[in-house]
Amino acid sequence: DAKTTQPNSMESNEEEPVHLPCNHSTISGTDYIHWYRQLPSQGPEYVIHGLTSNVNNRMASLAIAEDRKSSTLILHRATLRDAAVYYCIPFSGAGSYQLTFGKGTKLSVIP
Amino acid sequence: GAVVSQHPSRVICKSGTSVKIECRSLDFQATTMFWYRQFPKQSLMLMATSNEGSKATYEQGVEKDKFLINHASLTLSTLTVTSAHPEDSSFYICSAVQGGLAQPQHFGDGTRLSIL
Numbered sequence: 001d002a003k004t005t006q007p008n009s010m011e012s013n014e015e016e017p018v019h020l021p022c023n024h025s026t027i028s029g030t031d032y033i034h035w036y037r038q039l040p041s042q043g044p045e046y047v048i049h050g051l052t053s054n055v056n057n058r059m060a061s062l063a064i065a066e067d068r069k070s071s072t073l074i075l076h077r078a079t080l081r082d083a084a085v086y087y088c089i090p091f092s093g094a095g096s097y098q099l100t101f102g103k104g105t106k107l108s109v110i111p
Numbered sequence: 112g113a114v115v116s117q118h119p120s121r122v123i124c125k126s127g128t129s130v131k132i133e134c135r136s137l138d139f140q141a142t143t144m145f146w147y148r149q150f151p152k153q154s155l156m157l158m159a160t161s162n163e164g165s166k167a168t169y170e171q172g173v174e175k176d177k178f179l180i181n182h183a184s185l186t187l188s189t190l191t192v193t194s195a196h197p198e199d200s201s202f203y204i205c206s207a208v209q210g211g212l213a214q215p216q217h218f219g220d221g222t223r224l225s226i227l
């Protein structure tokens with residue numbers, strides 16, 4: 001499995017954009033990059049995924065570096081409900097569908 | 112769409128009791144379901160992978176006779192913690208994947224298990 005490096009924690013003011021970085025320098029050429037988040041006392045929630053091109057959905061945007069060794073999850077306007085632990089997970093997408101969760105980034109949103 | 116329901120959300124029981132947790136995919140058929148365990152302030156640890164109609168694959172260090180997994184249909188998997196002890200107290204989370212390349216996992220809300 002490709003190893004990831006994420007900041008342990010980040011803070012953001014409410015209604016400000018948040019950029020959550022992830023380094024995955026050992027990612028293979030066919031691995032997708034998945035992002036999940038886990039709110040307190042809940043199961044994880046899928047946020048977004050991509051392979052090479054930047055991706056947008058209703059929750060967030062995903063910016064993938066050209067060399068694919070890093071990516072950034074972008075929350076355009078943080079709300080208090082976005083306070084969670086965010087996990088960046090390289091995912092082969094074939095075969096077992098297994099995810100390996102690291103420690104993630106704990107995002108705090110300040111009112 | 113892609114809702115996974117997990118029940119019960121919380122269980123408190125005496126040591127030696129067996130506890131069953133259900134995981135259902137409500138609006139899709141899940142080719143594969145997963146069971147995770149999460150201790151306080153730690154990340155999720157995969158316990159086992161379950162495919163409908165076949166035996167579950169357990170991760171190293173997870174006792175298959177203690178954590179019984181049944182995946183009877185494409186929408187239901189159950190985890191039974193047999194003869195639970197206080198050290199089994201944890202947050203148990205299931206997930207399901209519909210299948211197809213790079214499809215995300217969809218998670219239940221978890222079951223908080225407390226063994227007295």
